Amino acid sequence: MKKLLFIINPIAGKSSGANIVERIKKYLDVNSYAPVFIFSEYPEHISEISRDALSENYHAIIAVGGDGTVNEVGRVLVHSNMPMGIIPVGSGNGLARHLKIPLSLKGAMKRINKMDLFEMDAMRINExxxxxxxxxxxxxxxxxxxxxxxxxxxxxxxxxxxxxxxxxxxxxxxxxxxxxxxxxxxxxxxxxxxxxxxxxxxxxxxxxxxxxxxxxxxxxxxxxxxxxxxxxxxxxxxxxxxxxxxxxxxxxxxxxxxxxxxxxxxxxxxxxxxxxxxxxxxxxxxxx
Ligand SMILES: Nc1ncnc2c1ncn2[C@@H]1O[C@H](COP(=O)(O)OP(=O)(O)OP(=O)(O)O)[C@@H](O)[C@H]1O
Structure with a gap:
């Protein structure tokens, strides 16, 4: 069973919704993946959680939020072998929209279950x-x-x-x-x-x-x-x-x-x- 870490930003968008964990579990392929859920509690917490998770045996880290959440996870996973998933529940969801990741939870979870990987570029601006x-x-x-x-x-x-x-x-x-x-x-x-x-x-x-x-x-x-x-x-x-x-x-x-x-x-x-x-x-x- 592959472990997946879902990092949920509770303030993203108009808030990610109280029952987000239940809804993710509903659509997750539980025969293949074992989910772990962590809610972020303050700005920069998402990066801290991601950094800790890198040394654990997760198969992937899923950013549940908008572009700020994706940035905090991505900046830790960049140049590593750990894939990042996106459940777009933010205000703008620019990267998810660009990558054509569905905005519906059901559609986005289908992509997570399928686990097709794509290598994308990153911009480095100063550090x-x-x-x-x-x-x-x-x-x-x-x-x-x-x-x-x-x-x-x-x-x-x-x-x-x-x-x-x-x-x-x-x-x-x-x-x-x-x-x-x-x-x-x-x-x-x-x-x-x-x-x-x-x-x-x-x-x-x-x-x-x-x-x-x-x-x-x-x-x-x-x-x-x-x-x-x-x-x-x-x-x-x-x-x-x-x-x-x-x-x-x-x-x-x-x-x-x-x-x-x-x-x-x-x-x-x-x-x-x-x-x-x-x-x-x-x-x-x-x-x-
Ligand atoms: N519990 C929390 N309390 C306050 N801020 C948080 C918390 N968890 C994460 N954050 C911060 O929330 C900010 C906004 O998150 P995010 O960008 O994902 O949402 P958004 O702005 O609604 O979406 P988008 O960027 O797609 O428009 C991020 O900077 C993140 O650091």
Whole structure:
């Protein structure tokens, strides 16, 4: 019998639901797998649990949450042989959506039972990891505002975006890549391994998590009147048609920004004004 560790983030999304353990057991192939359930109790606890679990004889670790939960598990399992599964119960679920993991518990559990493995790239940003989308500028401000909000979910995320939009400004980013130096001006700079932020908001529609390429996306601040068309394009995978969007492809970037904040898969972090961003090929095994 193979042991599976389910790490459940109770605050992800609109909370993972009181009966999540019962529902997972209902769909798990109990003839093949023996589940162990642990609820996280505070930020960073998921990484601590994952680190402890690495030395035990688990067959895989399953992140039950959103992109923040996936990040905390992934950053421990990266470059190890332990596979990571995803039960997407977060607010945005960007990586799960990109990997086409079903959002229904029944569908996601089918993938866990099947245990097909896929090797995906990871982005290393200074000493930290991101697996879906990371960024600086407006993006980072929104993640800080979202963290301060009492409720999670899409509605809170939209409120956080609106609050930050007014005070956001275009700024200069210095970028070195492929022996070229760029002076870019925009209100956010995203590092995309996957195509979307979550909720099917495609910031880098062509991004592929296994191509060894990082899609760097610059966005200029739109006017208030341009927002509906831009939002439509982002939600329909057509953002590249927008004049405010620019993409640079590479595997290694050096970036300088004017403040110190960033976000990694939607979680705010202070990374400093100088960032080294590298793609590490096929660094994480995921079940999908
Ligand atoms: N018991 C807990 N109390 C408070 N925070 C927690 C707890 N367990 C985990 N966390 C933190 O919750 C944060 C949010 O988790 P997660 O990103 O998975 O959910 P989400 O933001 O709703 O989903 P998404 O990122 O897909 O939008 C993570 O930063 C994680 O460290």
């Amino acid at each position: 930290q990891y991101s697996f879906c989308v990371a960024g600086i500028g407006f993006d980072a401000e929104v993640s800080r505002a979202f963290q301060r909000m009492k409720a999670r979910g899409l509605y809170s995320y939209i409120i956080a975006c609106l609050k930050c939009f007014k005070q956001s400004r275009n700024q200069n980013f210095m970028v070195k890549c492929n022996d070229e130096e760029y002076r870019l001006n925009g209100f956010m700079l995203c590092f995309a391994n996957a195509s979307q932020f979550g909720n099917n908001a495609y910031i880098a529609p062509e991004a592929d998590v296994s191509d060894g390429v990082l899609n760097l996306i610059l966005m200029k601040k739109p006017s208030f009147l341009q927002i509906p068309r831009l939002a439509y394009r982002i939600l329909n995978g057509k953002v590249f048609k927008d004049a405010s969007w620019r993409q640079i492809l590479g595997s290694s970037f050096e970036v300088t920004q004017t403040n110190e904040f960033a976000h990694l898969d939607g979680e705010p972090v202070r990374l400093g004004t100088s960032l080294k961003v590298n793609i590490e090929k096929k660094a994480l095994k995921v079940i999908c």
